[in-house]
Amino acid sequence: MTNQAGVVDVNHVLNVCQRRCSDLGISVRFDQYAQTASTDGRTITIPKVKQPVTVQELDNLYGYVIHECGHHLRPEAFAILKAAQPPEHVAAMFNIAEDDGMERERALEWRGDCKALSNMNNNLITTASRLFSEAMAEGRVTGKQPPEPLAAMMLYQLSRLNWDDQSEHATASLLNVYPDAAKQLTKELIDEGWVGKFRATLSPSDTWDLAIDLCKRLYPNNNQDEYEQMREAGHGQAEGGNQRDTTGDTMPDSRNQSAVPPTEEGMGAQDEDSEGCVVSWKDACISEHTEWTQNVNPPGSIGIDWKGFTSKGRIALMPTNLVNVIDLATYDPKENTMTHYCSSRARRNPKNYMGTSVESAAFANKIRRYIQSKARSIVDKEKYDGKLDGTAIVRLALPPIDGGEYNKRIFYDQRKHTMKDTAIFILTDWSGSMGGKKMEYAADASQRLVYTFDRILNVPVALAAFTDRRSDCDIGYIKRFNTRGTTELAIAERFAAFYNFTSGNNDADALNWAWHELRKRRESRKILIVLSDGCPAGSWAGDPSGTLKLITRTIESDHRVELYGVGICSTAVEQYYTNHKVLHDPSEINETLFNIIKEGNNVKR
Numbered sequence: 001m002t003n004q005a006g007v008v009d010v011n012h013v014l015n016v017c018q019r020r021c022s023d024l025g026i027s028v029r030f031d032q033y034a035q036t037a038s039t040d041g042r043t044i045t046i047p048k049v050k051q052p053v054t055v056q057e058l059d060n061l062y063g064y065v066i067h068e069c070g071h072h073l074r075p076e077a078f079a080i081l082k083a084a085q086p087p088e089h090v091a092a093m094f095n096i097a098e099d100d101g102m103e104r105e106r107a108l109e110w111r112g113d114c115k116a117l118s119n120m121n122n123n124l125i126t127t128a129s130r131l132f133s134e135a136m137a138e139g140r141v142t143g144k145q146p147p148e149p150l151a152a153m154m155l156y157q158l159s160r161l162n163w164d165d166q167s168e169h170a171t172a173s174l175l176n177v178y179p180d181a182a183k184q185l186t187k188e189l190i191d192e193g194w195v196g197k198f199r200a201t202l203s204p205s206d207t208w209d210l211a212i213d214l215c216k217r218l219y220p221n222n223n224q225d226e227y228e229q230m231r232e233a234g235h236g237q238a239e240g241g242n243q244r245d246t247t248g249d250t251m252p253d254s255r256n257q258s259a260v261p262p263t264e265e266g267m268g269a270q271d272e273d274s275e276g277c278v279v280s281w282k283d284a285c286i287s288e289h290t291e292w293t294q295n296v297n298p299p300g301s302i303g304i305d306w307k308g309f310t311s312k313g314r315i316a317l318m319p320t321n322l323v324n325v326i327d328l329a330t331y332d333p334k335e336n337t338m339t340h341y342c343s344s345r346a347r348r349n350p351k352n353y354m355g356t357s358v359e360s361a362a363f364a365n366k367i368r369r370y371i372q373s374k375a376r377s378i379v380d381k382e383k384y385d386g387k388l389d390g391t392a393i394v395r396l397a398l399p400p401i402d403g404g405e406y407n408k409r410i411f412y413d414q415r416k417h418t419m420k421d422t423a424i425f426i427l428t429d430w431s432g433s434m435g436g437k438k439m440e441y442a443a444d445a446s447q448r449l450v451y452t453f454d455r456i457l458n459v460p461v462a463l464a465a466f467t468d469r470r471s472d473c474d475i476g477y478i479k480r481f482n483t484r485g486t487t488e489l490a491i492a493e494r495f496a497a498f499y500n501f502t503s504g505n506n507d508a509d510a511l512n513w514a515w516h517e518l519r520k521r522r523e524s525r526k527i528l529i530v531l532s533d534g535c536p537a538g539s540w541a542g543d544p545s546g547t548l549k550l551i552t553r554t555i556e557s558d559h560r561v562e563l564y565g566v567g568i569c570s571t572a573v574e575q576y577y578t579n580h581k582v583l584h585d586p587s588e589i590n591e592t593l594f595n596i597i598k599e600g601n602n603v604k605r
Contacts, residue, residue: 005058006554011516013058014319016112017065024072028065037064044068056123063120066113070102077102077204080234084208089219090230093152094211100156101201107163118166125157125170133177147182148218154178154186155214159198189217208234317547318509320516324471326501328478328494352440353495355447355488356586363590364452367597386411423460423481423521424453427514429532429568430465430476430498431505438568442531443495445566445589447488449529450479454486460523465495466510469503473510476501481521507536507576508547515555526561529596534572545575552576564596 021028021044030048037046046064053061071077077098081091107114157171175186189195194214201207212231216224381389392410401407426449428442446463453459463479476498479486511530518526536544555563556578565577573580583592 003054003056005053005055008554008558009055010053010058010317011320011512013062015321017062018319018321020065020069024069026069026072037068039068039071059116059119060123062116063123066106066116067099067103067120070106070113071098074098074102074105074204077207080204080208083236084230084234086230086234089148090211090215090227092149093215094208096152096156097198097201097207097210097214098204100159100198101204101207103160104163104199114163115166118164121157121160121164122166122170125167125174129170129174129177132174136177136179145179145182147179147185150178150182151185151189152214152218154182155189155194155198158190158195162199192217205235317512317551318473320513322471323473323475323509323513325475325477325513326498328476328497329480329483329490331476331494331497348496348499350489350492350496353443353447353492355444355451355491359444359586359590360448360451360488363448363593364456366590366594367452367457380413382409383411383413384408386413421523422525422527423518423523424449424462424527424529425514425518426450426461426463427510427528427530428463428465429505429507429530430467430495430502431533431537432467432502433505433537434533434568435502438533439495441583441586441589442533442568443492444586445531445568445583445593446478447491448589449593450486450491451488454479454484460521462517463491464514465498466506467498467501467503468506469501473506473513474501475510475513504537505532506544507532508544508551511548511555512551515551515561518561527564528555528561529564529566530573530577531566531568532570532573533568534570535575548576552578566592566596 017028026039026044028044028046031045032048034045034047037044039045044065046061046068077094081094084090086094103117107117154171154175157167157174161168161171175183178186194217197210197213201210209231212227215222216227381392389410389412392412395401395407395410398407426446428446430439430442434442450461450463453461460481461479462477462481465476465478467474467476476494478491478494478498507530511528514528514530518528536548552563552565555561563577563579565573565580567573567580567582569582569584571582573582579596581592581596583589
């Protein structure tokens with residue numbers, strides 16, 4: 001899909017949304033039947049998003065969450081509606097006015113919120129314009145629809161253009177396809193200065209007054225005293241001490257009010273031929289709000305249930321915050337009663353996962369000598385700038401060669417290839433298919449890498465194993481970057497303890513998690529080495545093979561992390577990793593790992 005959102009963008013948006021909602025103590029759920037976003041004071045409900053997520057869907061998701069969270073930051077509005085109990089058209093009008101005031105407040109305070117709300121609105125209005133145009137062409141909009149809801153929504157769209165730089169074209173397109181009656185009413189309201197009145201609001205009290213005044217203007221034949229009574233009731237509650245807070249309150253649902261808006265015959269009815277068009281008060285609102293109840297959940301206790309994402313056989317990456325990370329340095333397997341389907345105690349013996357000390361030392365010495373030799377010998381000549389190459393000065397006296405380009409290349413660049421300013425992450429497959437010798441080979445290779453970089457070369461290195469028995473993605477953290485001198489026995493014991501988790505291999509989500517962990521490092525060079533025996537046999541959602549290809553290509557194209565795949569008795573790594581090696585026997589471990597480091601060190605960065 002050409003318009004698919006990138007992995008980095010998806011994770012960024014999900015993490016920002018989760019932090020925002022956690023701060024307010026609310027959660028998010030996805031509803032396959034929802035047509036727009038809503039909130040009930042505890043949970044934000046948004047239309048279900050399917051994977052792969054398009055850029056537009058991701059923009060809408062981000063905007064929905066920012067928009068609904070914004071309502072939780074203006075709780076005075078909730079108190080007004082609870083007290084006034086307005087009919088549908090007044091509640092909807094207040095929702096429109098409050099949307100405008102709330103979004104303006106968010107946009108002027110935070111540039112990121114401004115962009116998110118602008119992108120979402122542009123997408124929604126562009127879609128609305130297209131659907132309305134199609135309905136007009138098909139005759140489903142007959143001109144009998146009441147113009148008031150459309151005019152009110154257009155005032156909101158015009159008001160936001162003083163900060164929303166994305167929606168101007170979409171707003172003009174939508175107004176262009178309006179029925180004549182709605183266009184005429186909108187023009188009259190603009191001439192009367194209602195756009196300026198929208199922009200002048202500062203608080204929910206202001207937007208409540210605006211909503212009442214505009215309803216009185218649009219429905220002059222209604223009982224004006226009732227409007228004033230609603231105004232006073234709303235202000236009376238707002239003045240009763242409901243102070244601004246962030247507990248997660250919300251606004252009532254304008255769709256559940258029983259009263260009809262105008263008194264004129266047929267004004268509140270929707271023409272049967274206009275089903276699905278934006279013609280009524282309930283459709284004029286960008287988002288809806290269900291009945292308000294006080295949030296009873298402590299802030300941050302729920303967070304976001306992002307499992308509403310679905311894939312139906314397509315590509316899907318788990319948000320990294322959902323990964324089940326177990327710190328094996330403190331994990332006690334005696335407290336765990338779960339047993340694997342294989343009860344062989346020998347396969348869980350830490351001795352099976354010990355590194356070969358002699359071979360580890362040999363590998364470390366080989367790597368050290370190689371790095372030292374490269375540090376002395378890397379000279380890149382025939383450069384256009386750099387250090388002056390005395391042996392090439394004679395080119396200046398020669399006739400122009402190759403258009404004079406040859407004569408200009410009289411400099412050289414001397415680079416010292418060391419492993420300093422480097423961080424290495426080792427990710428080891430610990431799934432059921434790795435049972436037996438494969439686990440031993442992978443553990444041995446992991447031990448040699450840790451021994452070499454941590455104890456000999458003093459390079460920050462982390463080691464983790466992955467499977468998916470307990471959750472959709474289980475990570476066993478064996479050695480973190482900030483620990484030094486972890487013994488071979490400790491590493492072996494942690495490998496053995498993690499055997500209790502052994503099941504499938506969710507390569508894609510484990511790799512995505514490790515990539516994000518490594519990117520937190522400040523070193524200029526970052527290396528991620530994955531040891532696995534074959535194709536992924538587990539995933540959070542969607543196609544495991546396709547998702548692994550997606551994340552490996554994403555990492556490789558991102559260029560901030562060097563990615564290498566090591567096949568353990570399997571050539572399947574060739575399908576996923578551009579840079580890969582395969583080992584079939586312990587005797588090949590040193591040579592395989594050495595070639596990984598050697599080839600990576602020769603890459604110009």
